[in-house]
Amino acid sequence: MTTEVSADGRTDASTEKVLYEKRGPIAWITLNRPEVKNAVDIEAHERLCEIWADFRDDEDLRVAVITGAGDAFTSGADLRTHAPEWQTVGPMVGRERLDDGVSGITRGPLASIKKPIVAAINGWCVGHGVELAMACDLRIASDRAQFGTFEVRRGMHPADGGIVRLVNSCGVGFAMELLLTGNPVSAERAYTANMINAVVPHDELMDEVQKVVDNILRCDQAAVESAKETILEIIGRPLHDQLRVEAMWGYALCASNPAVMGRSQEFFDRVDKGRTGSTPTELA
Structure with missing residues (x-):
């Protein structure tokens, strides 16, 4: 070595x-x-x-x-x-x-x-x-x-x-x-x-x-990290509490993440990375 x-x-x-x-x-x-x-x-x-x-x-x-x-x-x-x-x-x-x-x-x-x-x-x-x-x-x-x-x-x-x-x-x-x-x-x-x-x-x-x-x-960093935190936080909770935690973190991310509009526009324009189907794009 x-x-x-x-x-x-x-x-x-x-x-x-x-x-x-x-x-x-x-x-x-x-x-x-x-x-x-x-x-x-x-x-x-x-x-x-x-x-x-x-x-x-x-x-x-x-x-x-x-x-x-x-x-x-x-x-x-x-x-x-x-x-x-x-x-x-x-x-x-x-x-x-x-x-x-x-x-x-x-x-x-x-x-x-x-x-x-x-x-x-x-x-x-x-x-x-x-x-x-x-x-x-x-x-x-x-x-x-x-x-x-x-x-x-x-x-x-x-x-x-x-x-x-x-x-x-x-x-x-x-x-x-x-x-x-x-x-x-x-x-x-x-x-x-x-x-x-x-x-x-x-x-x-x-x-x-x-x-x-x-x-x-290729995914938004804030969204990935929030998703991981949410998954770990809902483990073991009753269904009602799981849904509340998911909604709390999910809507808070949508409201506070400045990348949402730009990434959404890439999706509308069909240029976001790693698309499949009739309008594929490269992942890298």
């Missing part, structure tokens, strides 16, 4: 446990411990927290993509560093870590980043890897990917959003299967369970992810 200068000023990217590159409005994040299937140790966790905070605060960035080096997305939390800590901190560890989920975006302040985050799942995604992937907004998987929550084999179960997000996205039946058996499922099975958004041939994964990102970028 070659040494390169990363976009945030780090100069020895070959030794970084997490690579971070900014290409225009896109943040590219790569878990970079292929020798241990990109397991997230404490140092990698702390670096991810720094990266997510920078992505959130950098006004030039609109979308993030996270993937893994080598043949895995991530094998999850590195138990060689995390398990000893969990065993020695005492019974209050759960309360003390409510705002400090592993990998940054699974729980706490960084879980509410408004900008879209896409997971490019290039291989094994297990344990905490499922929690990290499910904390992303869109998940595109290679046909070589495998998913599993193996914590039950080690005397644990997910505590960083894995259960919550699996139930919310996939339903109780699929969550029960993964969590009670500790068995892996294929990318195709994960797709049928709504765990991921698409399965593509392995060699086409990053091209497909780029297409997804391009579709996000």
Whole structure:
């Protein structure tokens, strides 16, 4: 692996446990411990927290993509560093870590980043890897990917959003299967369970992810971020409250977003990006 200068000023990217590159409005994040299937140790966790905070605060960035080096997305939390800590901190560890989920975006302040985050799942995604992937907004998987929550084999179960997000996205039946058996499922099975958004041939994964990102970028940034916030806010609410939240955010956006009229006129003139049908236009 070659040494390169990363976009945030780090100069020895070959030794970084997490690579971070900014290409225009896109943040590219790569878990970079292929020798241990990109397991997230404490140092990698702390670096991810720094990266997510920078992505959130950098006004030039609109979308993030996270993937893994080598043949895995991530094998999850590195138990060689995390398990000893969990065993020695005492019974209050759960309360003390409510705002400090592993990998940054699974729980706490960084879980509410408004900008879209896409997971490019290039291989094994297990344990905490499922929690990290499910904390992303869109998940595109290679046909070589495998998913599993193996914590039950080690005397644990997910505590960083894995259960919550699996139930919310996939339903109780699929969550029960993964969590009670500790068995892996294929990318195709994960797709049928709504765990991921698409399965593509392995060699086409990053091209497909780029297409997804391009579709996000053609849309108005304020509208995309408001839509994400609205979706996350209505989860778990009664129907009446869901409708009120949607109306509140939706009409507020329409009334306050200066881009509405210009983008509407592009639609009327049939020149907006990525049109299909009888008046197609290029996406890029």
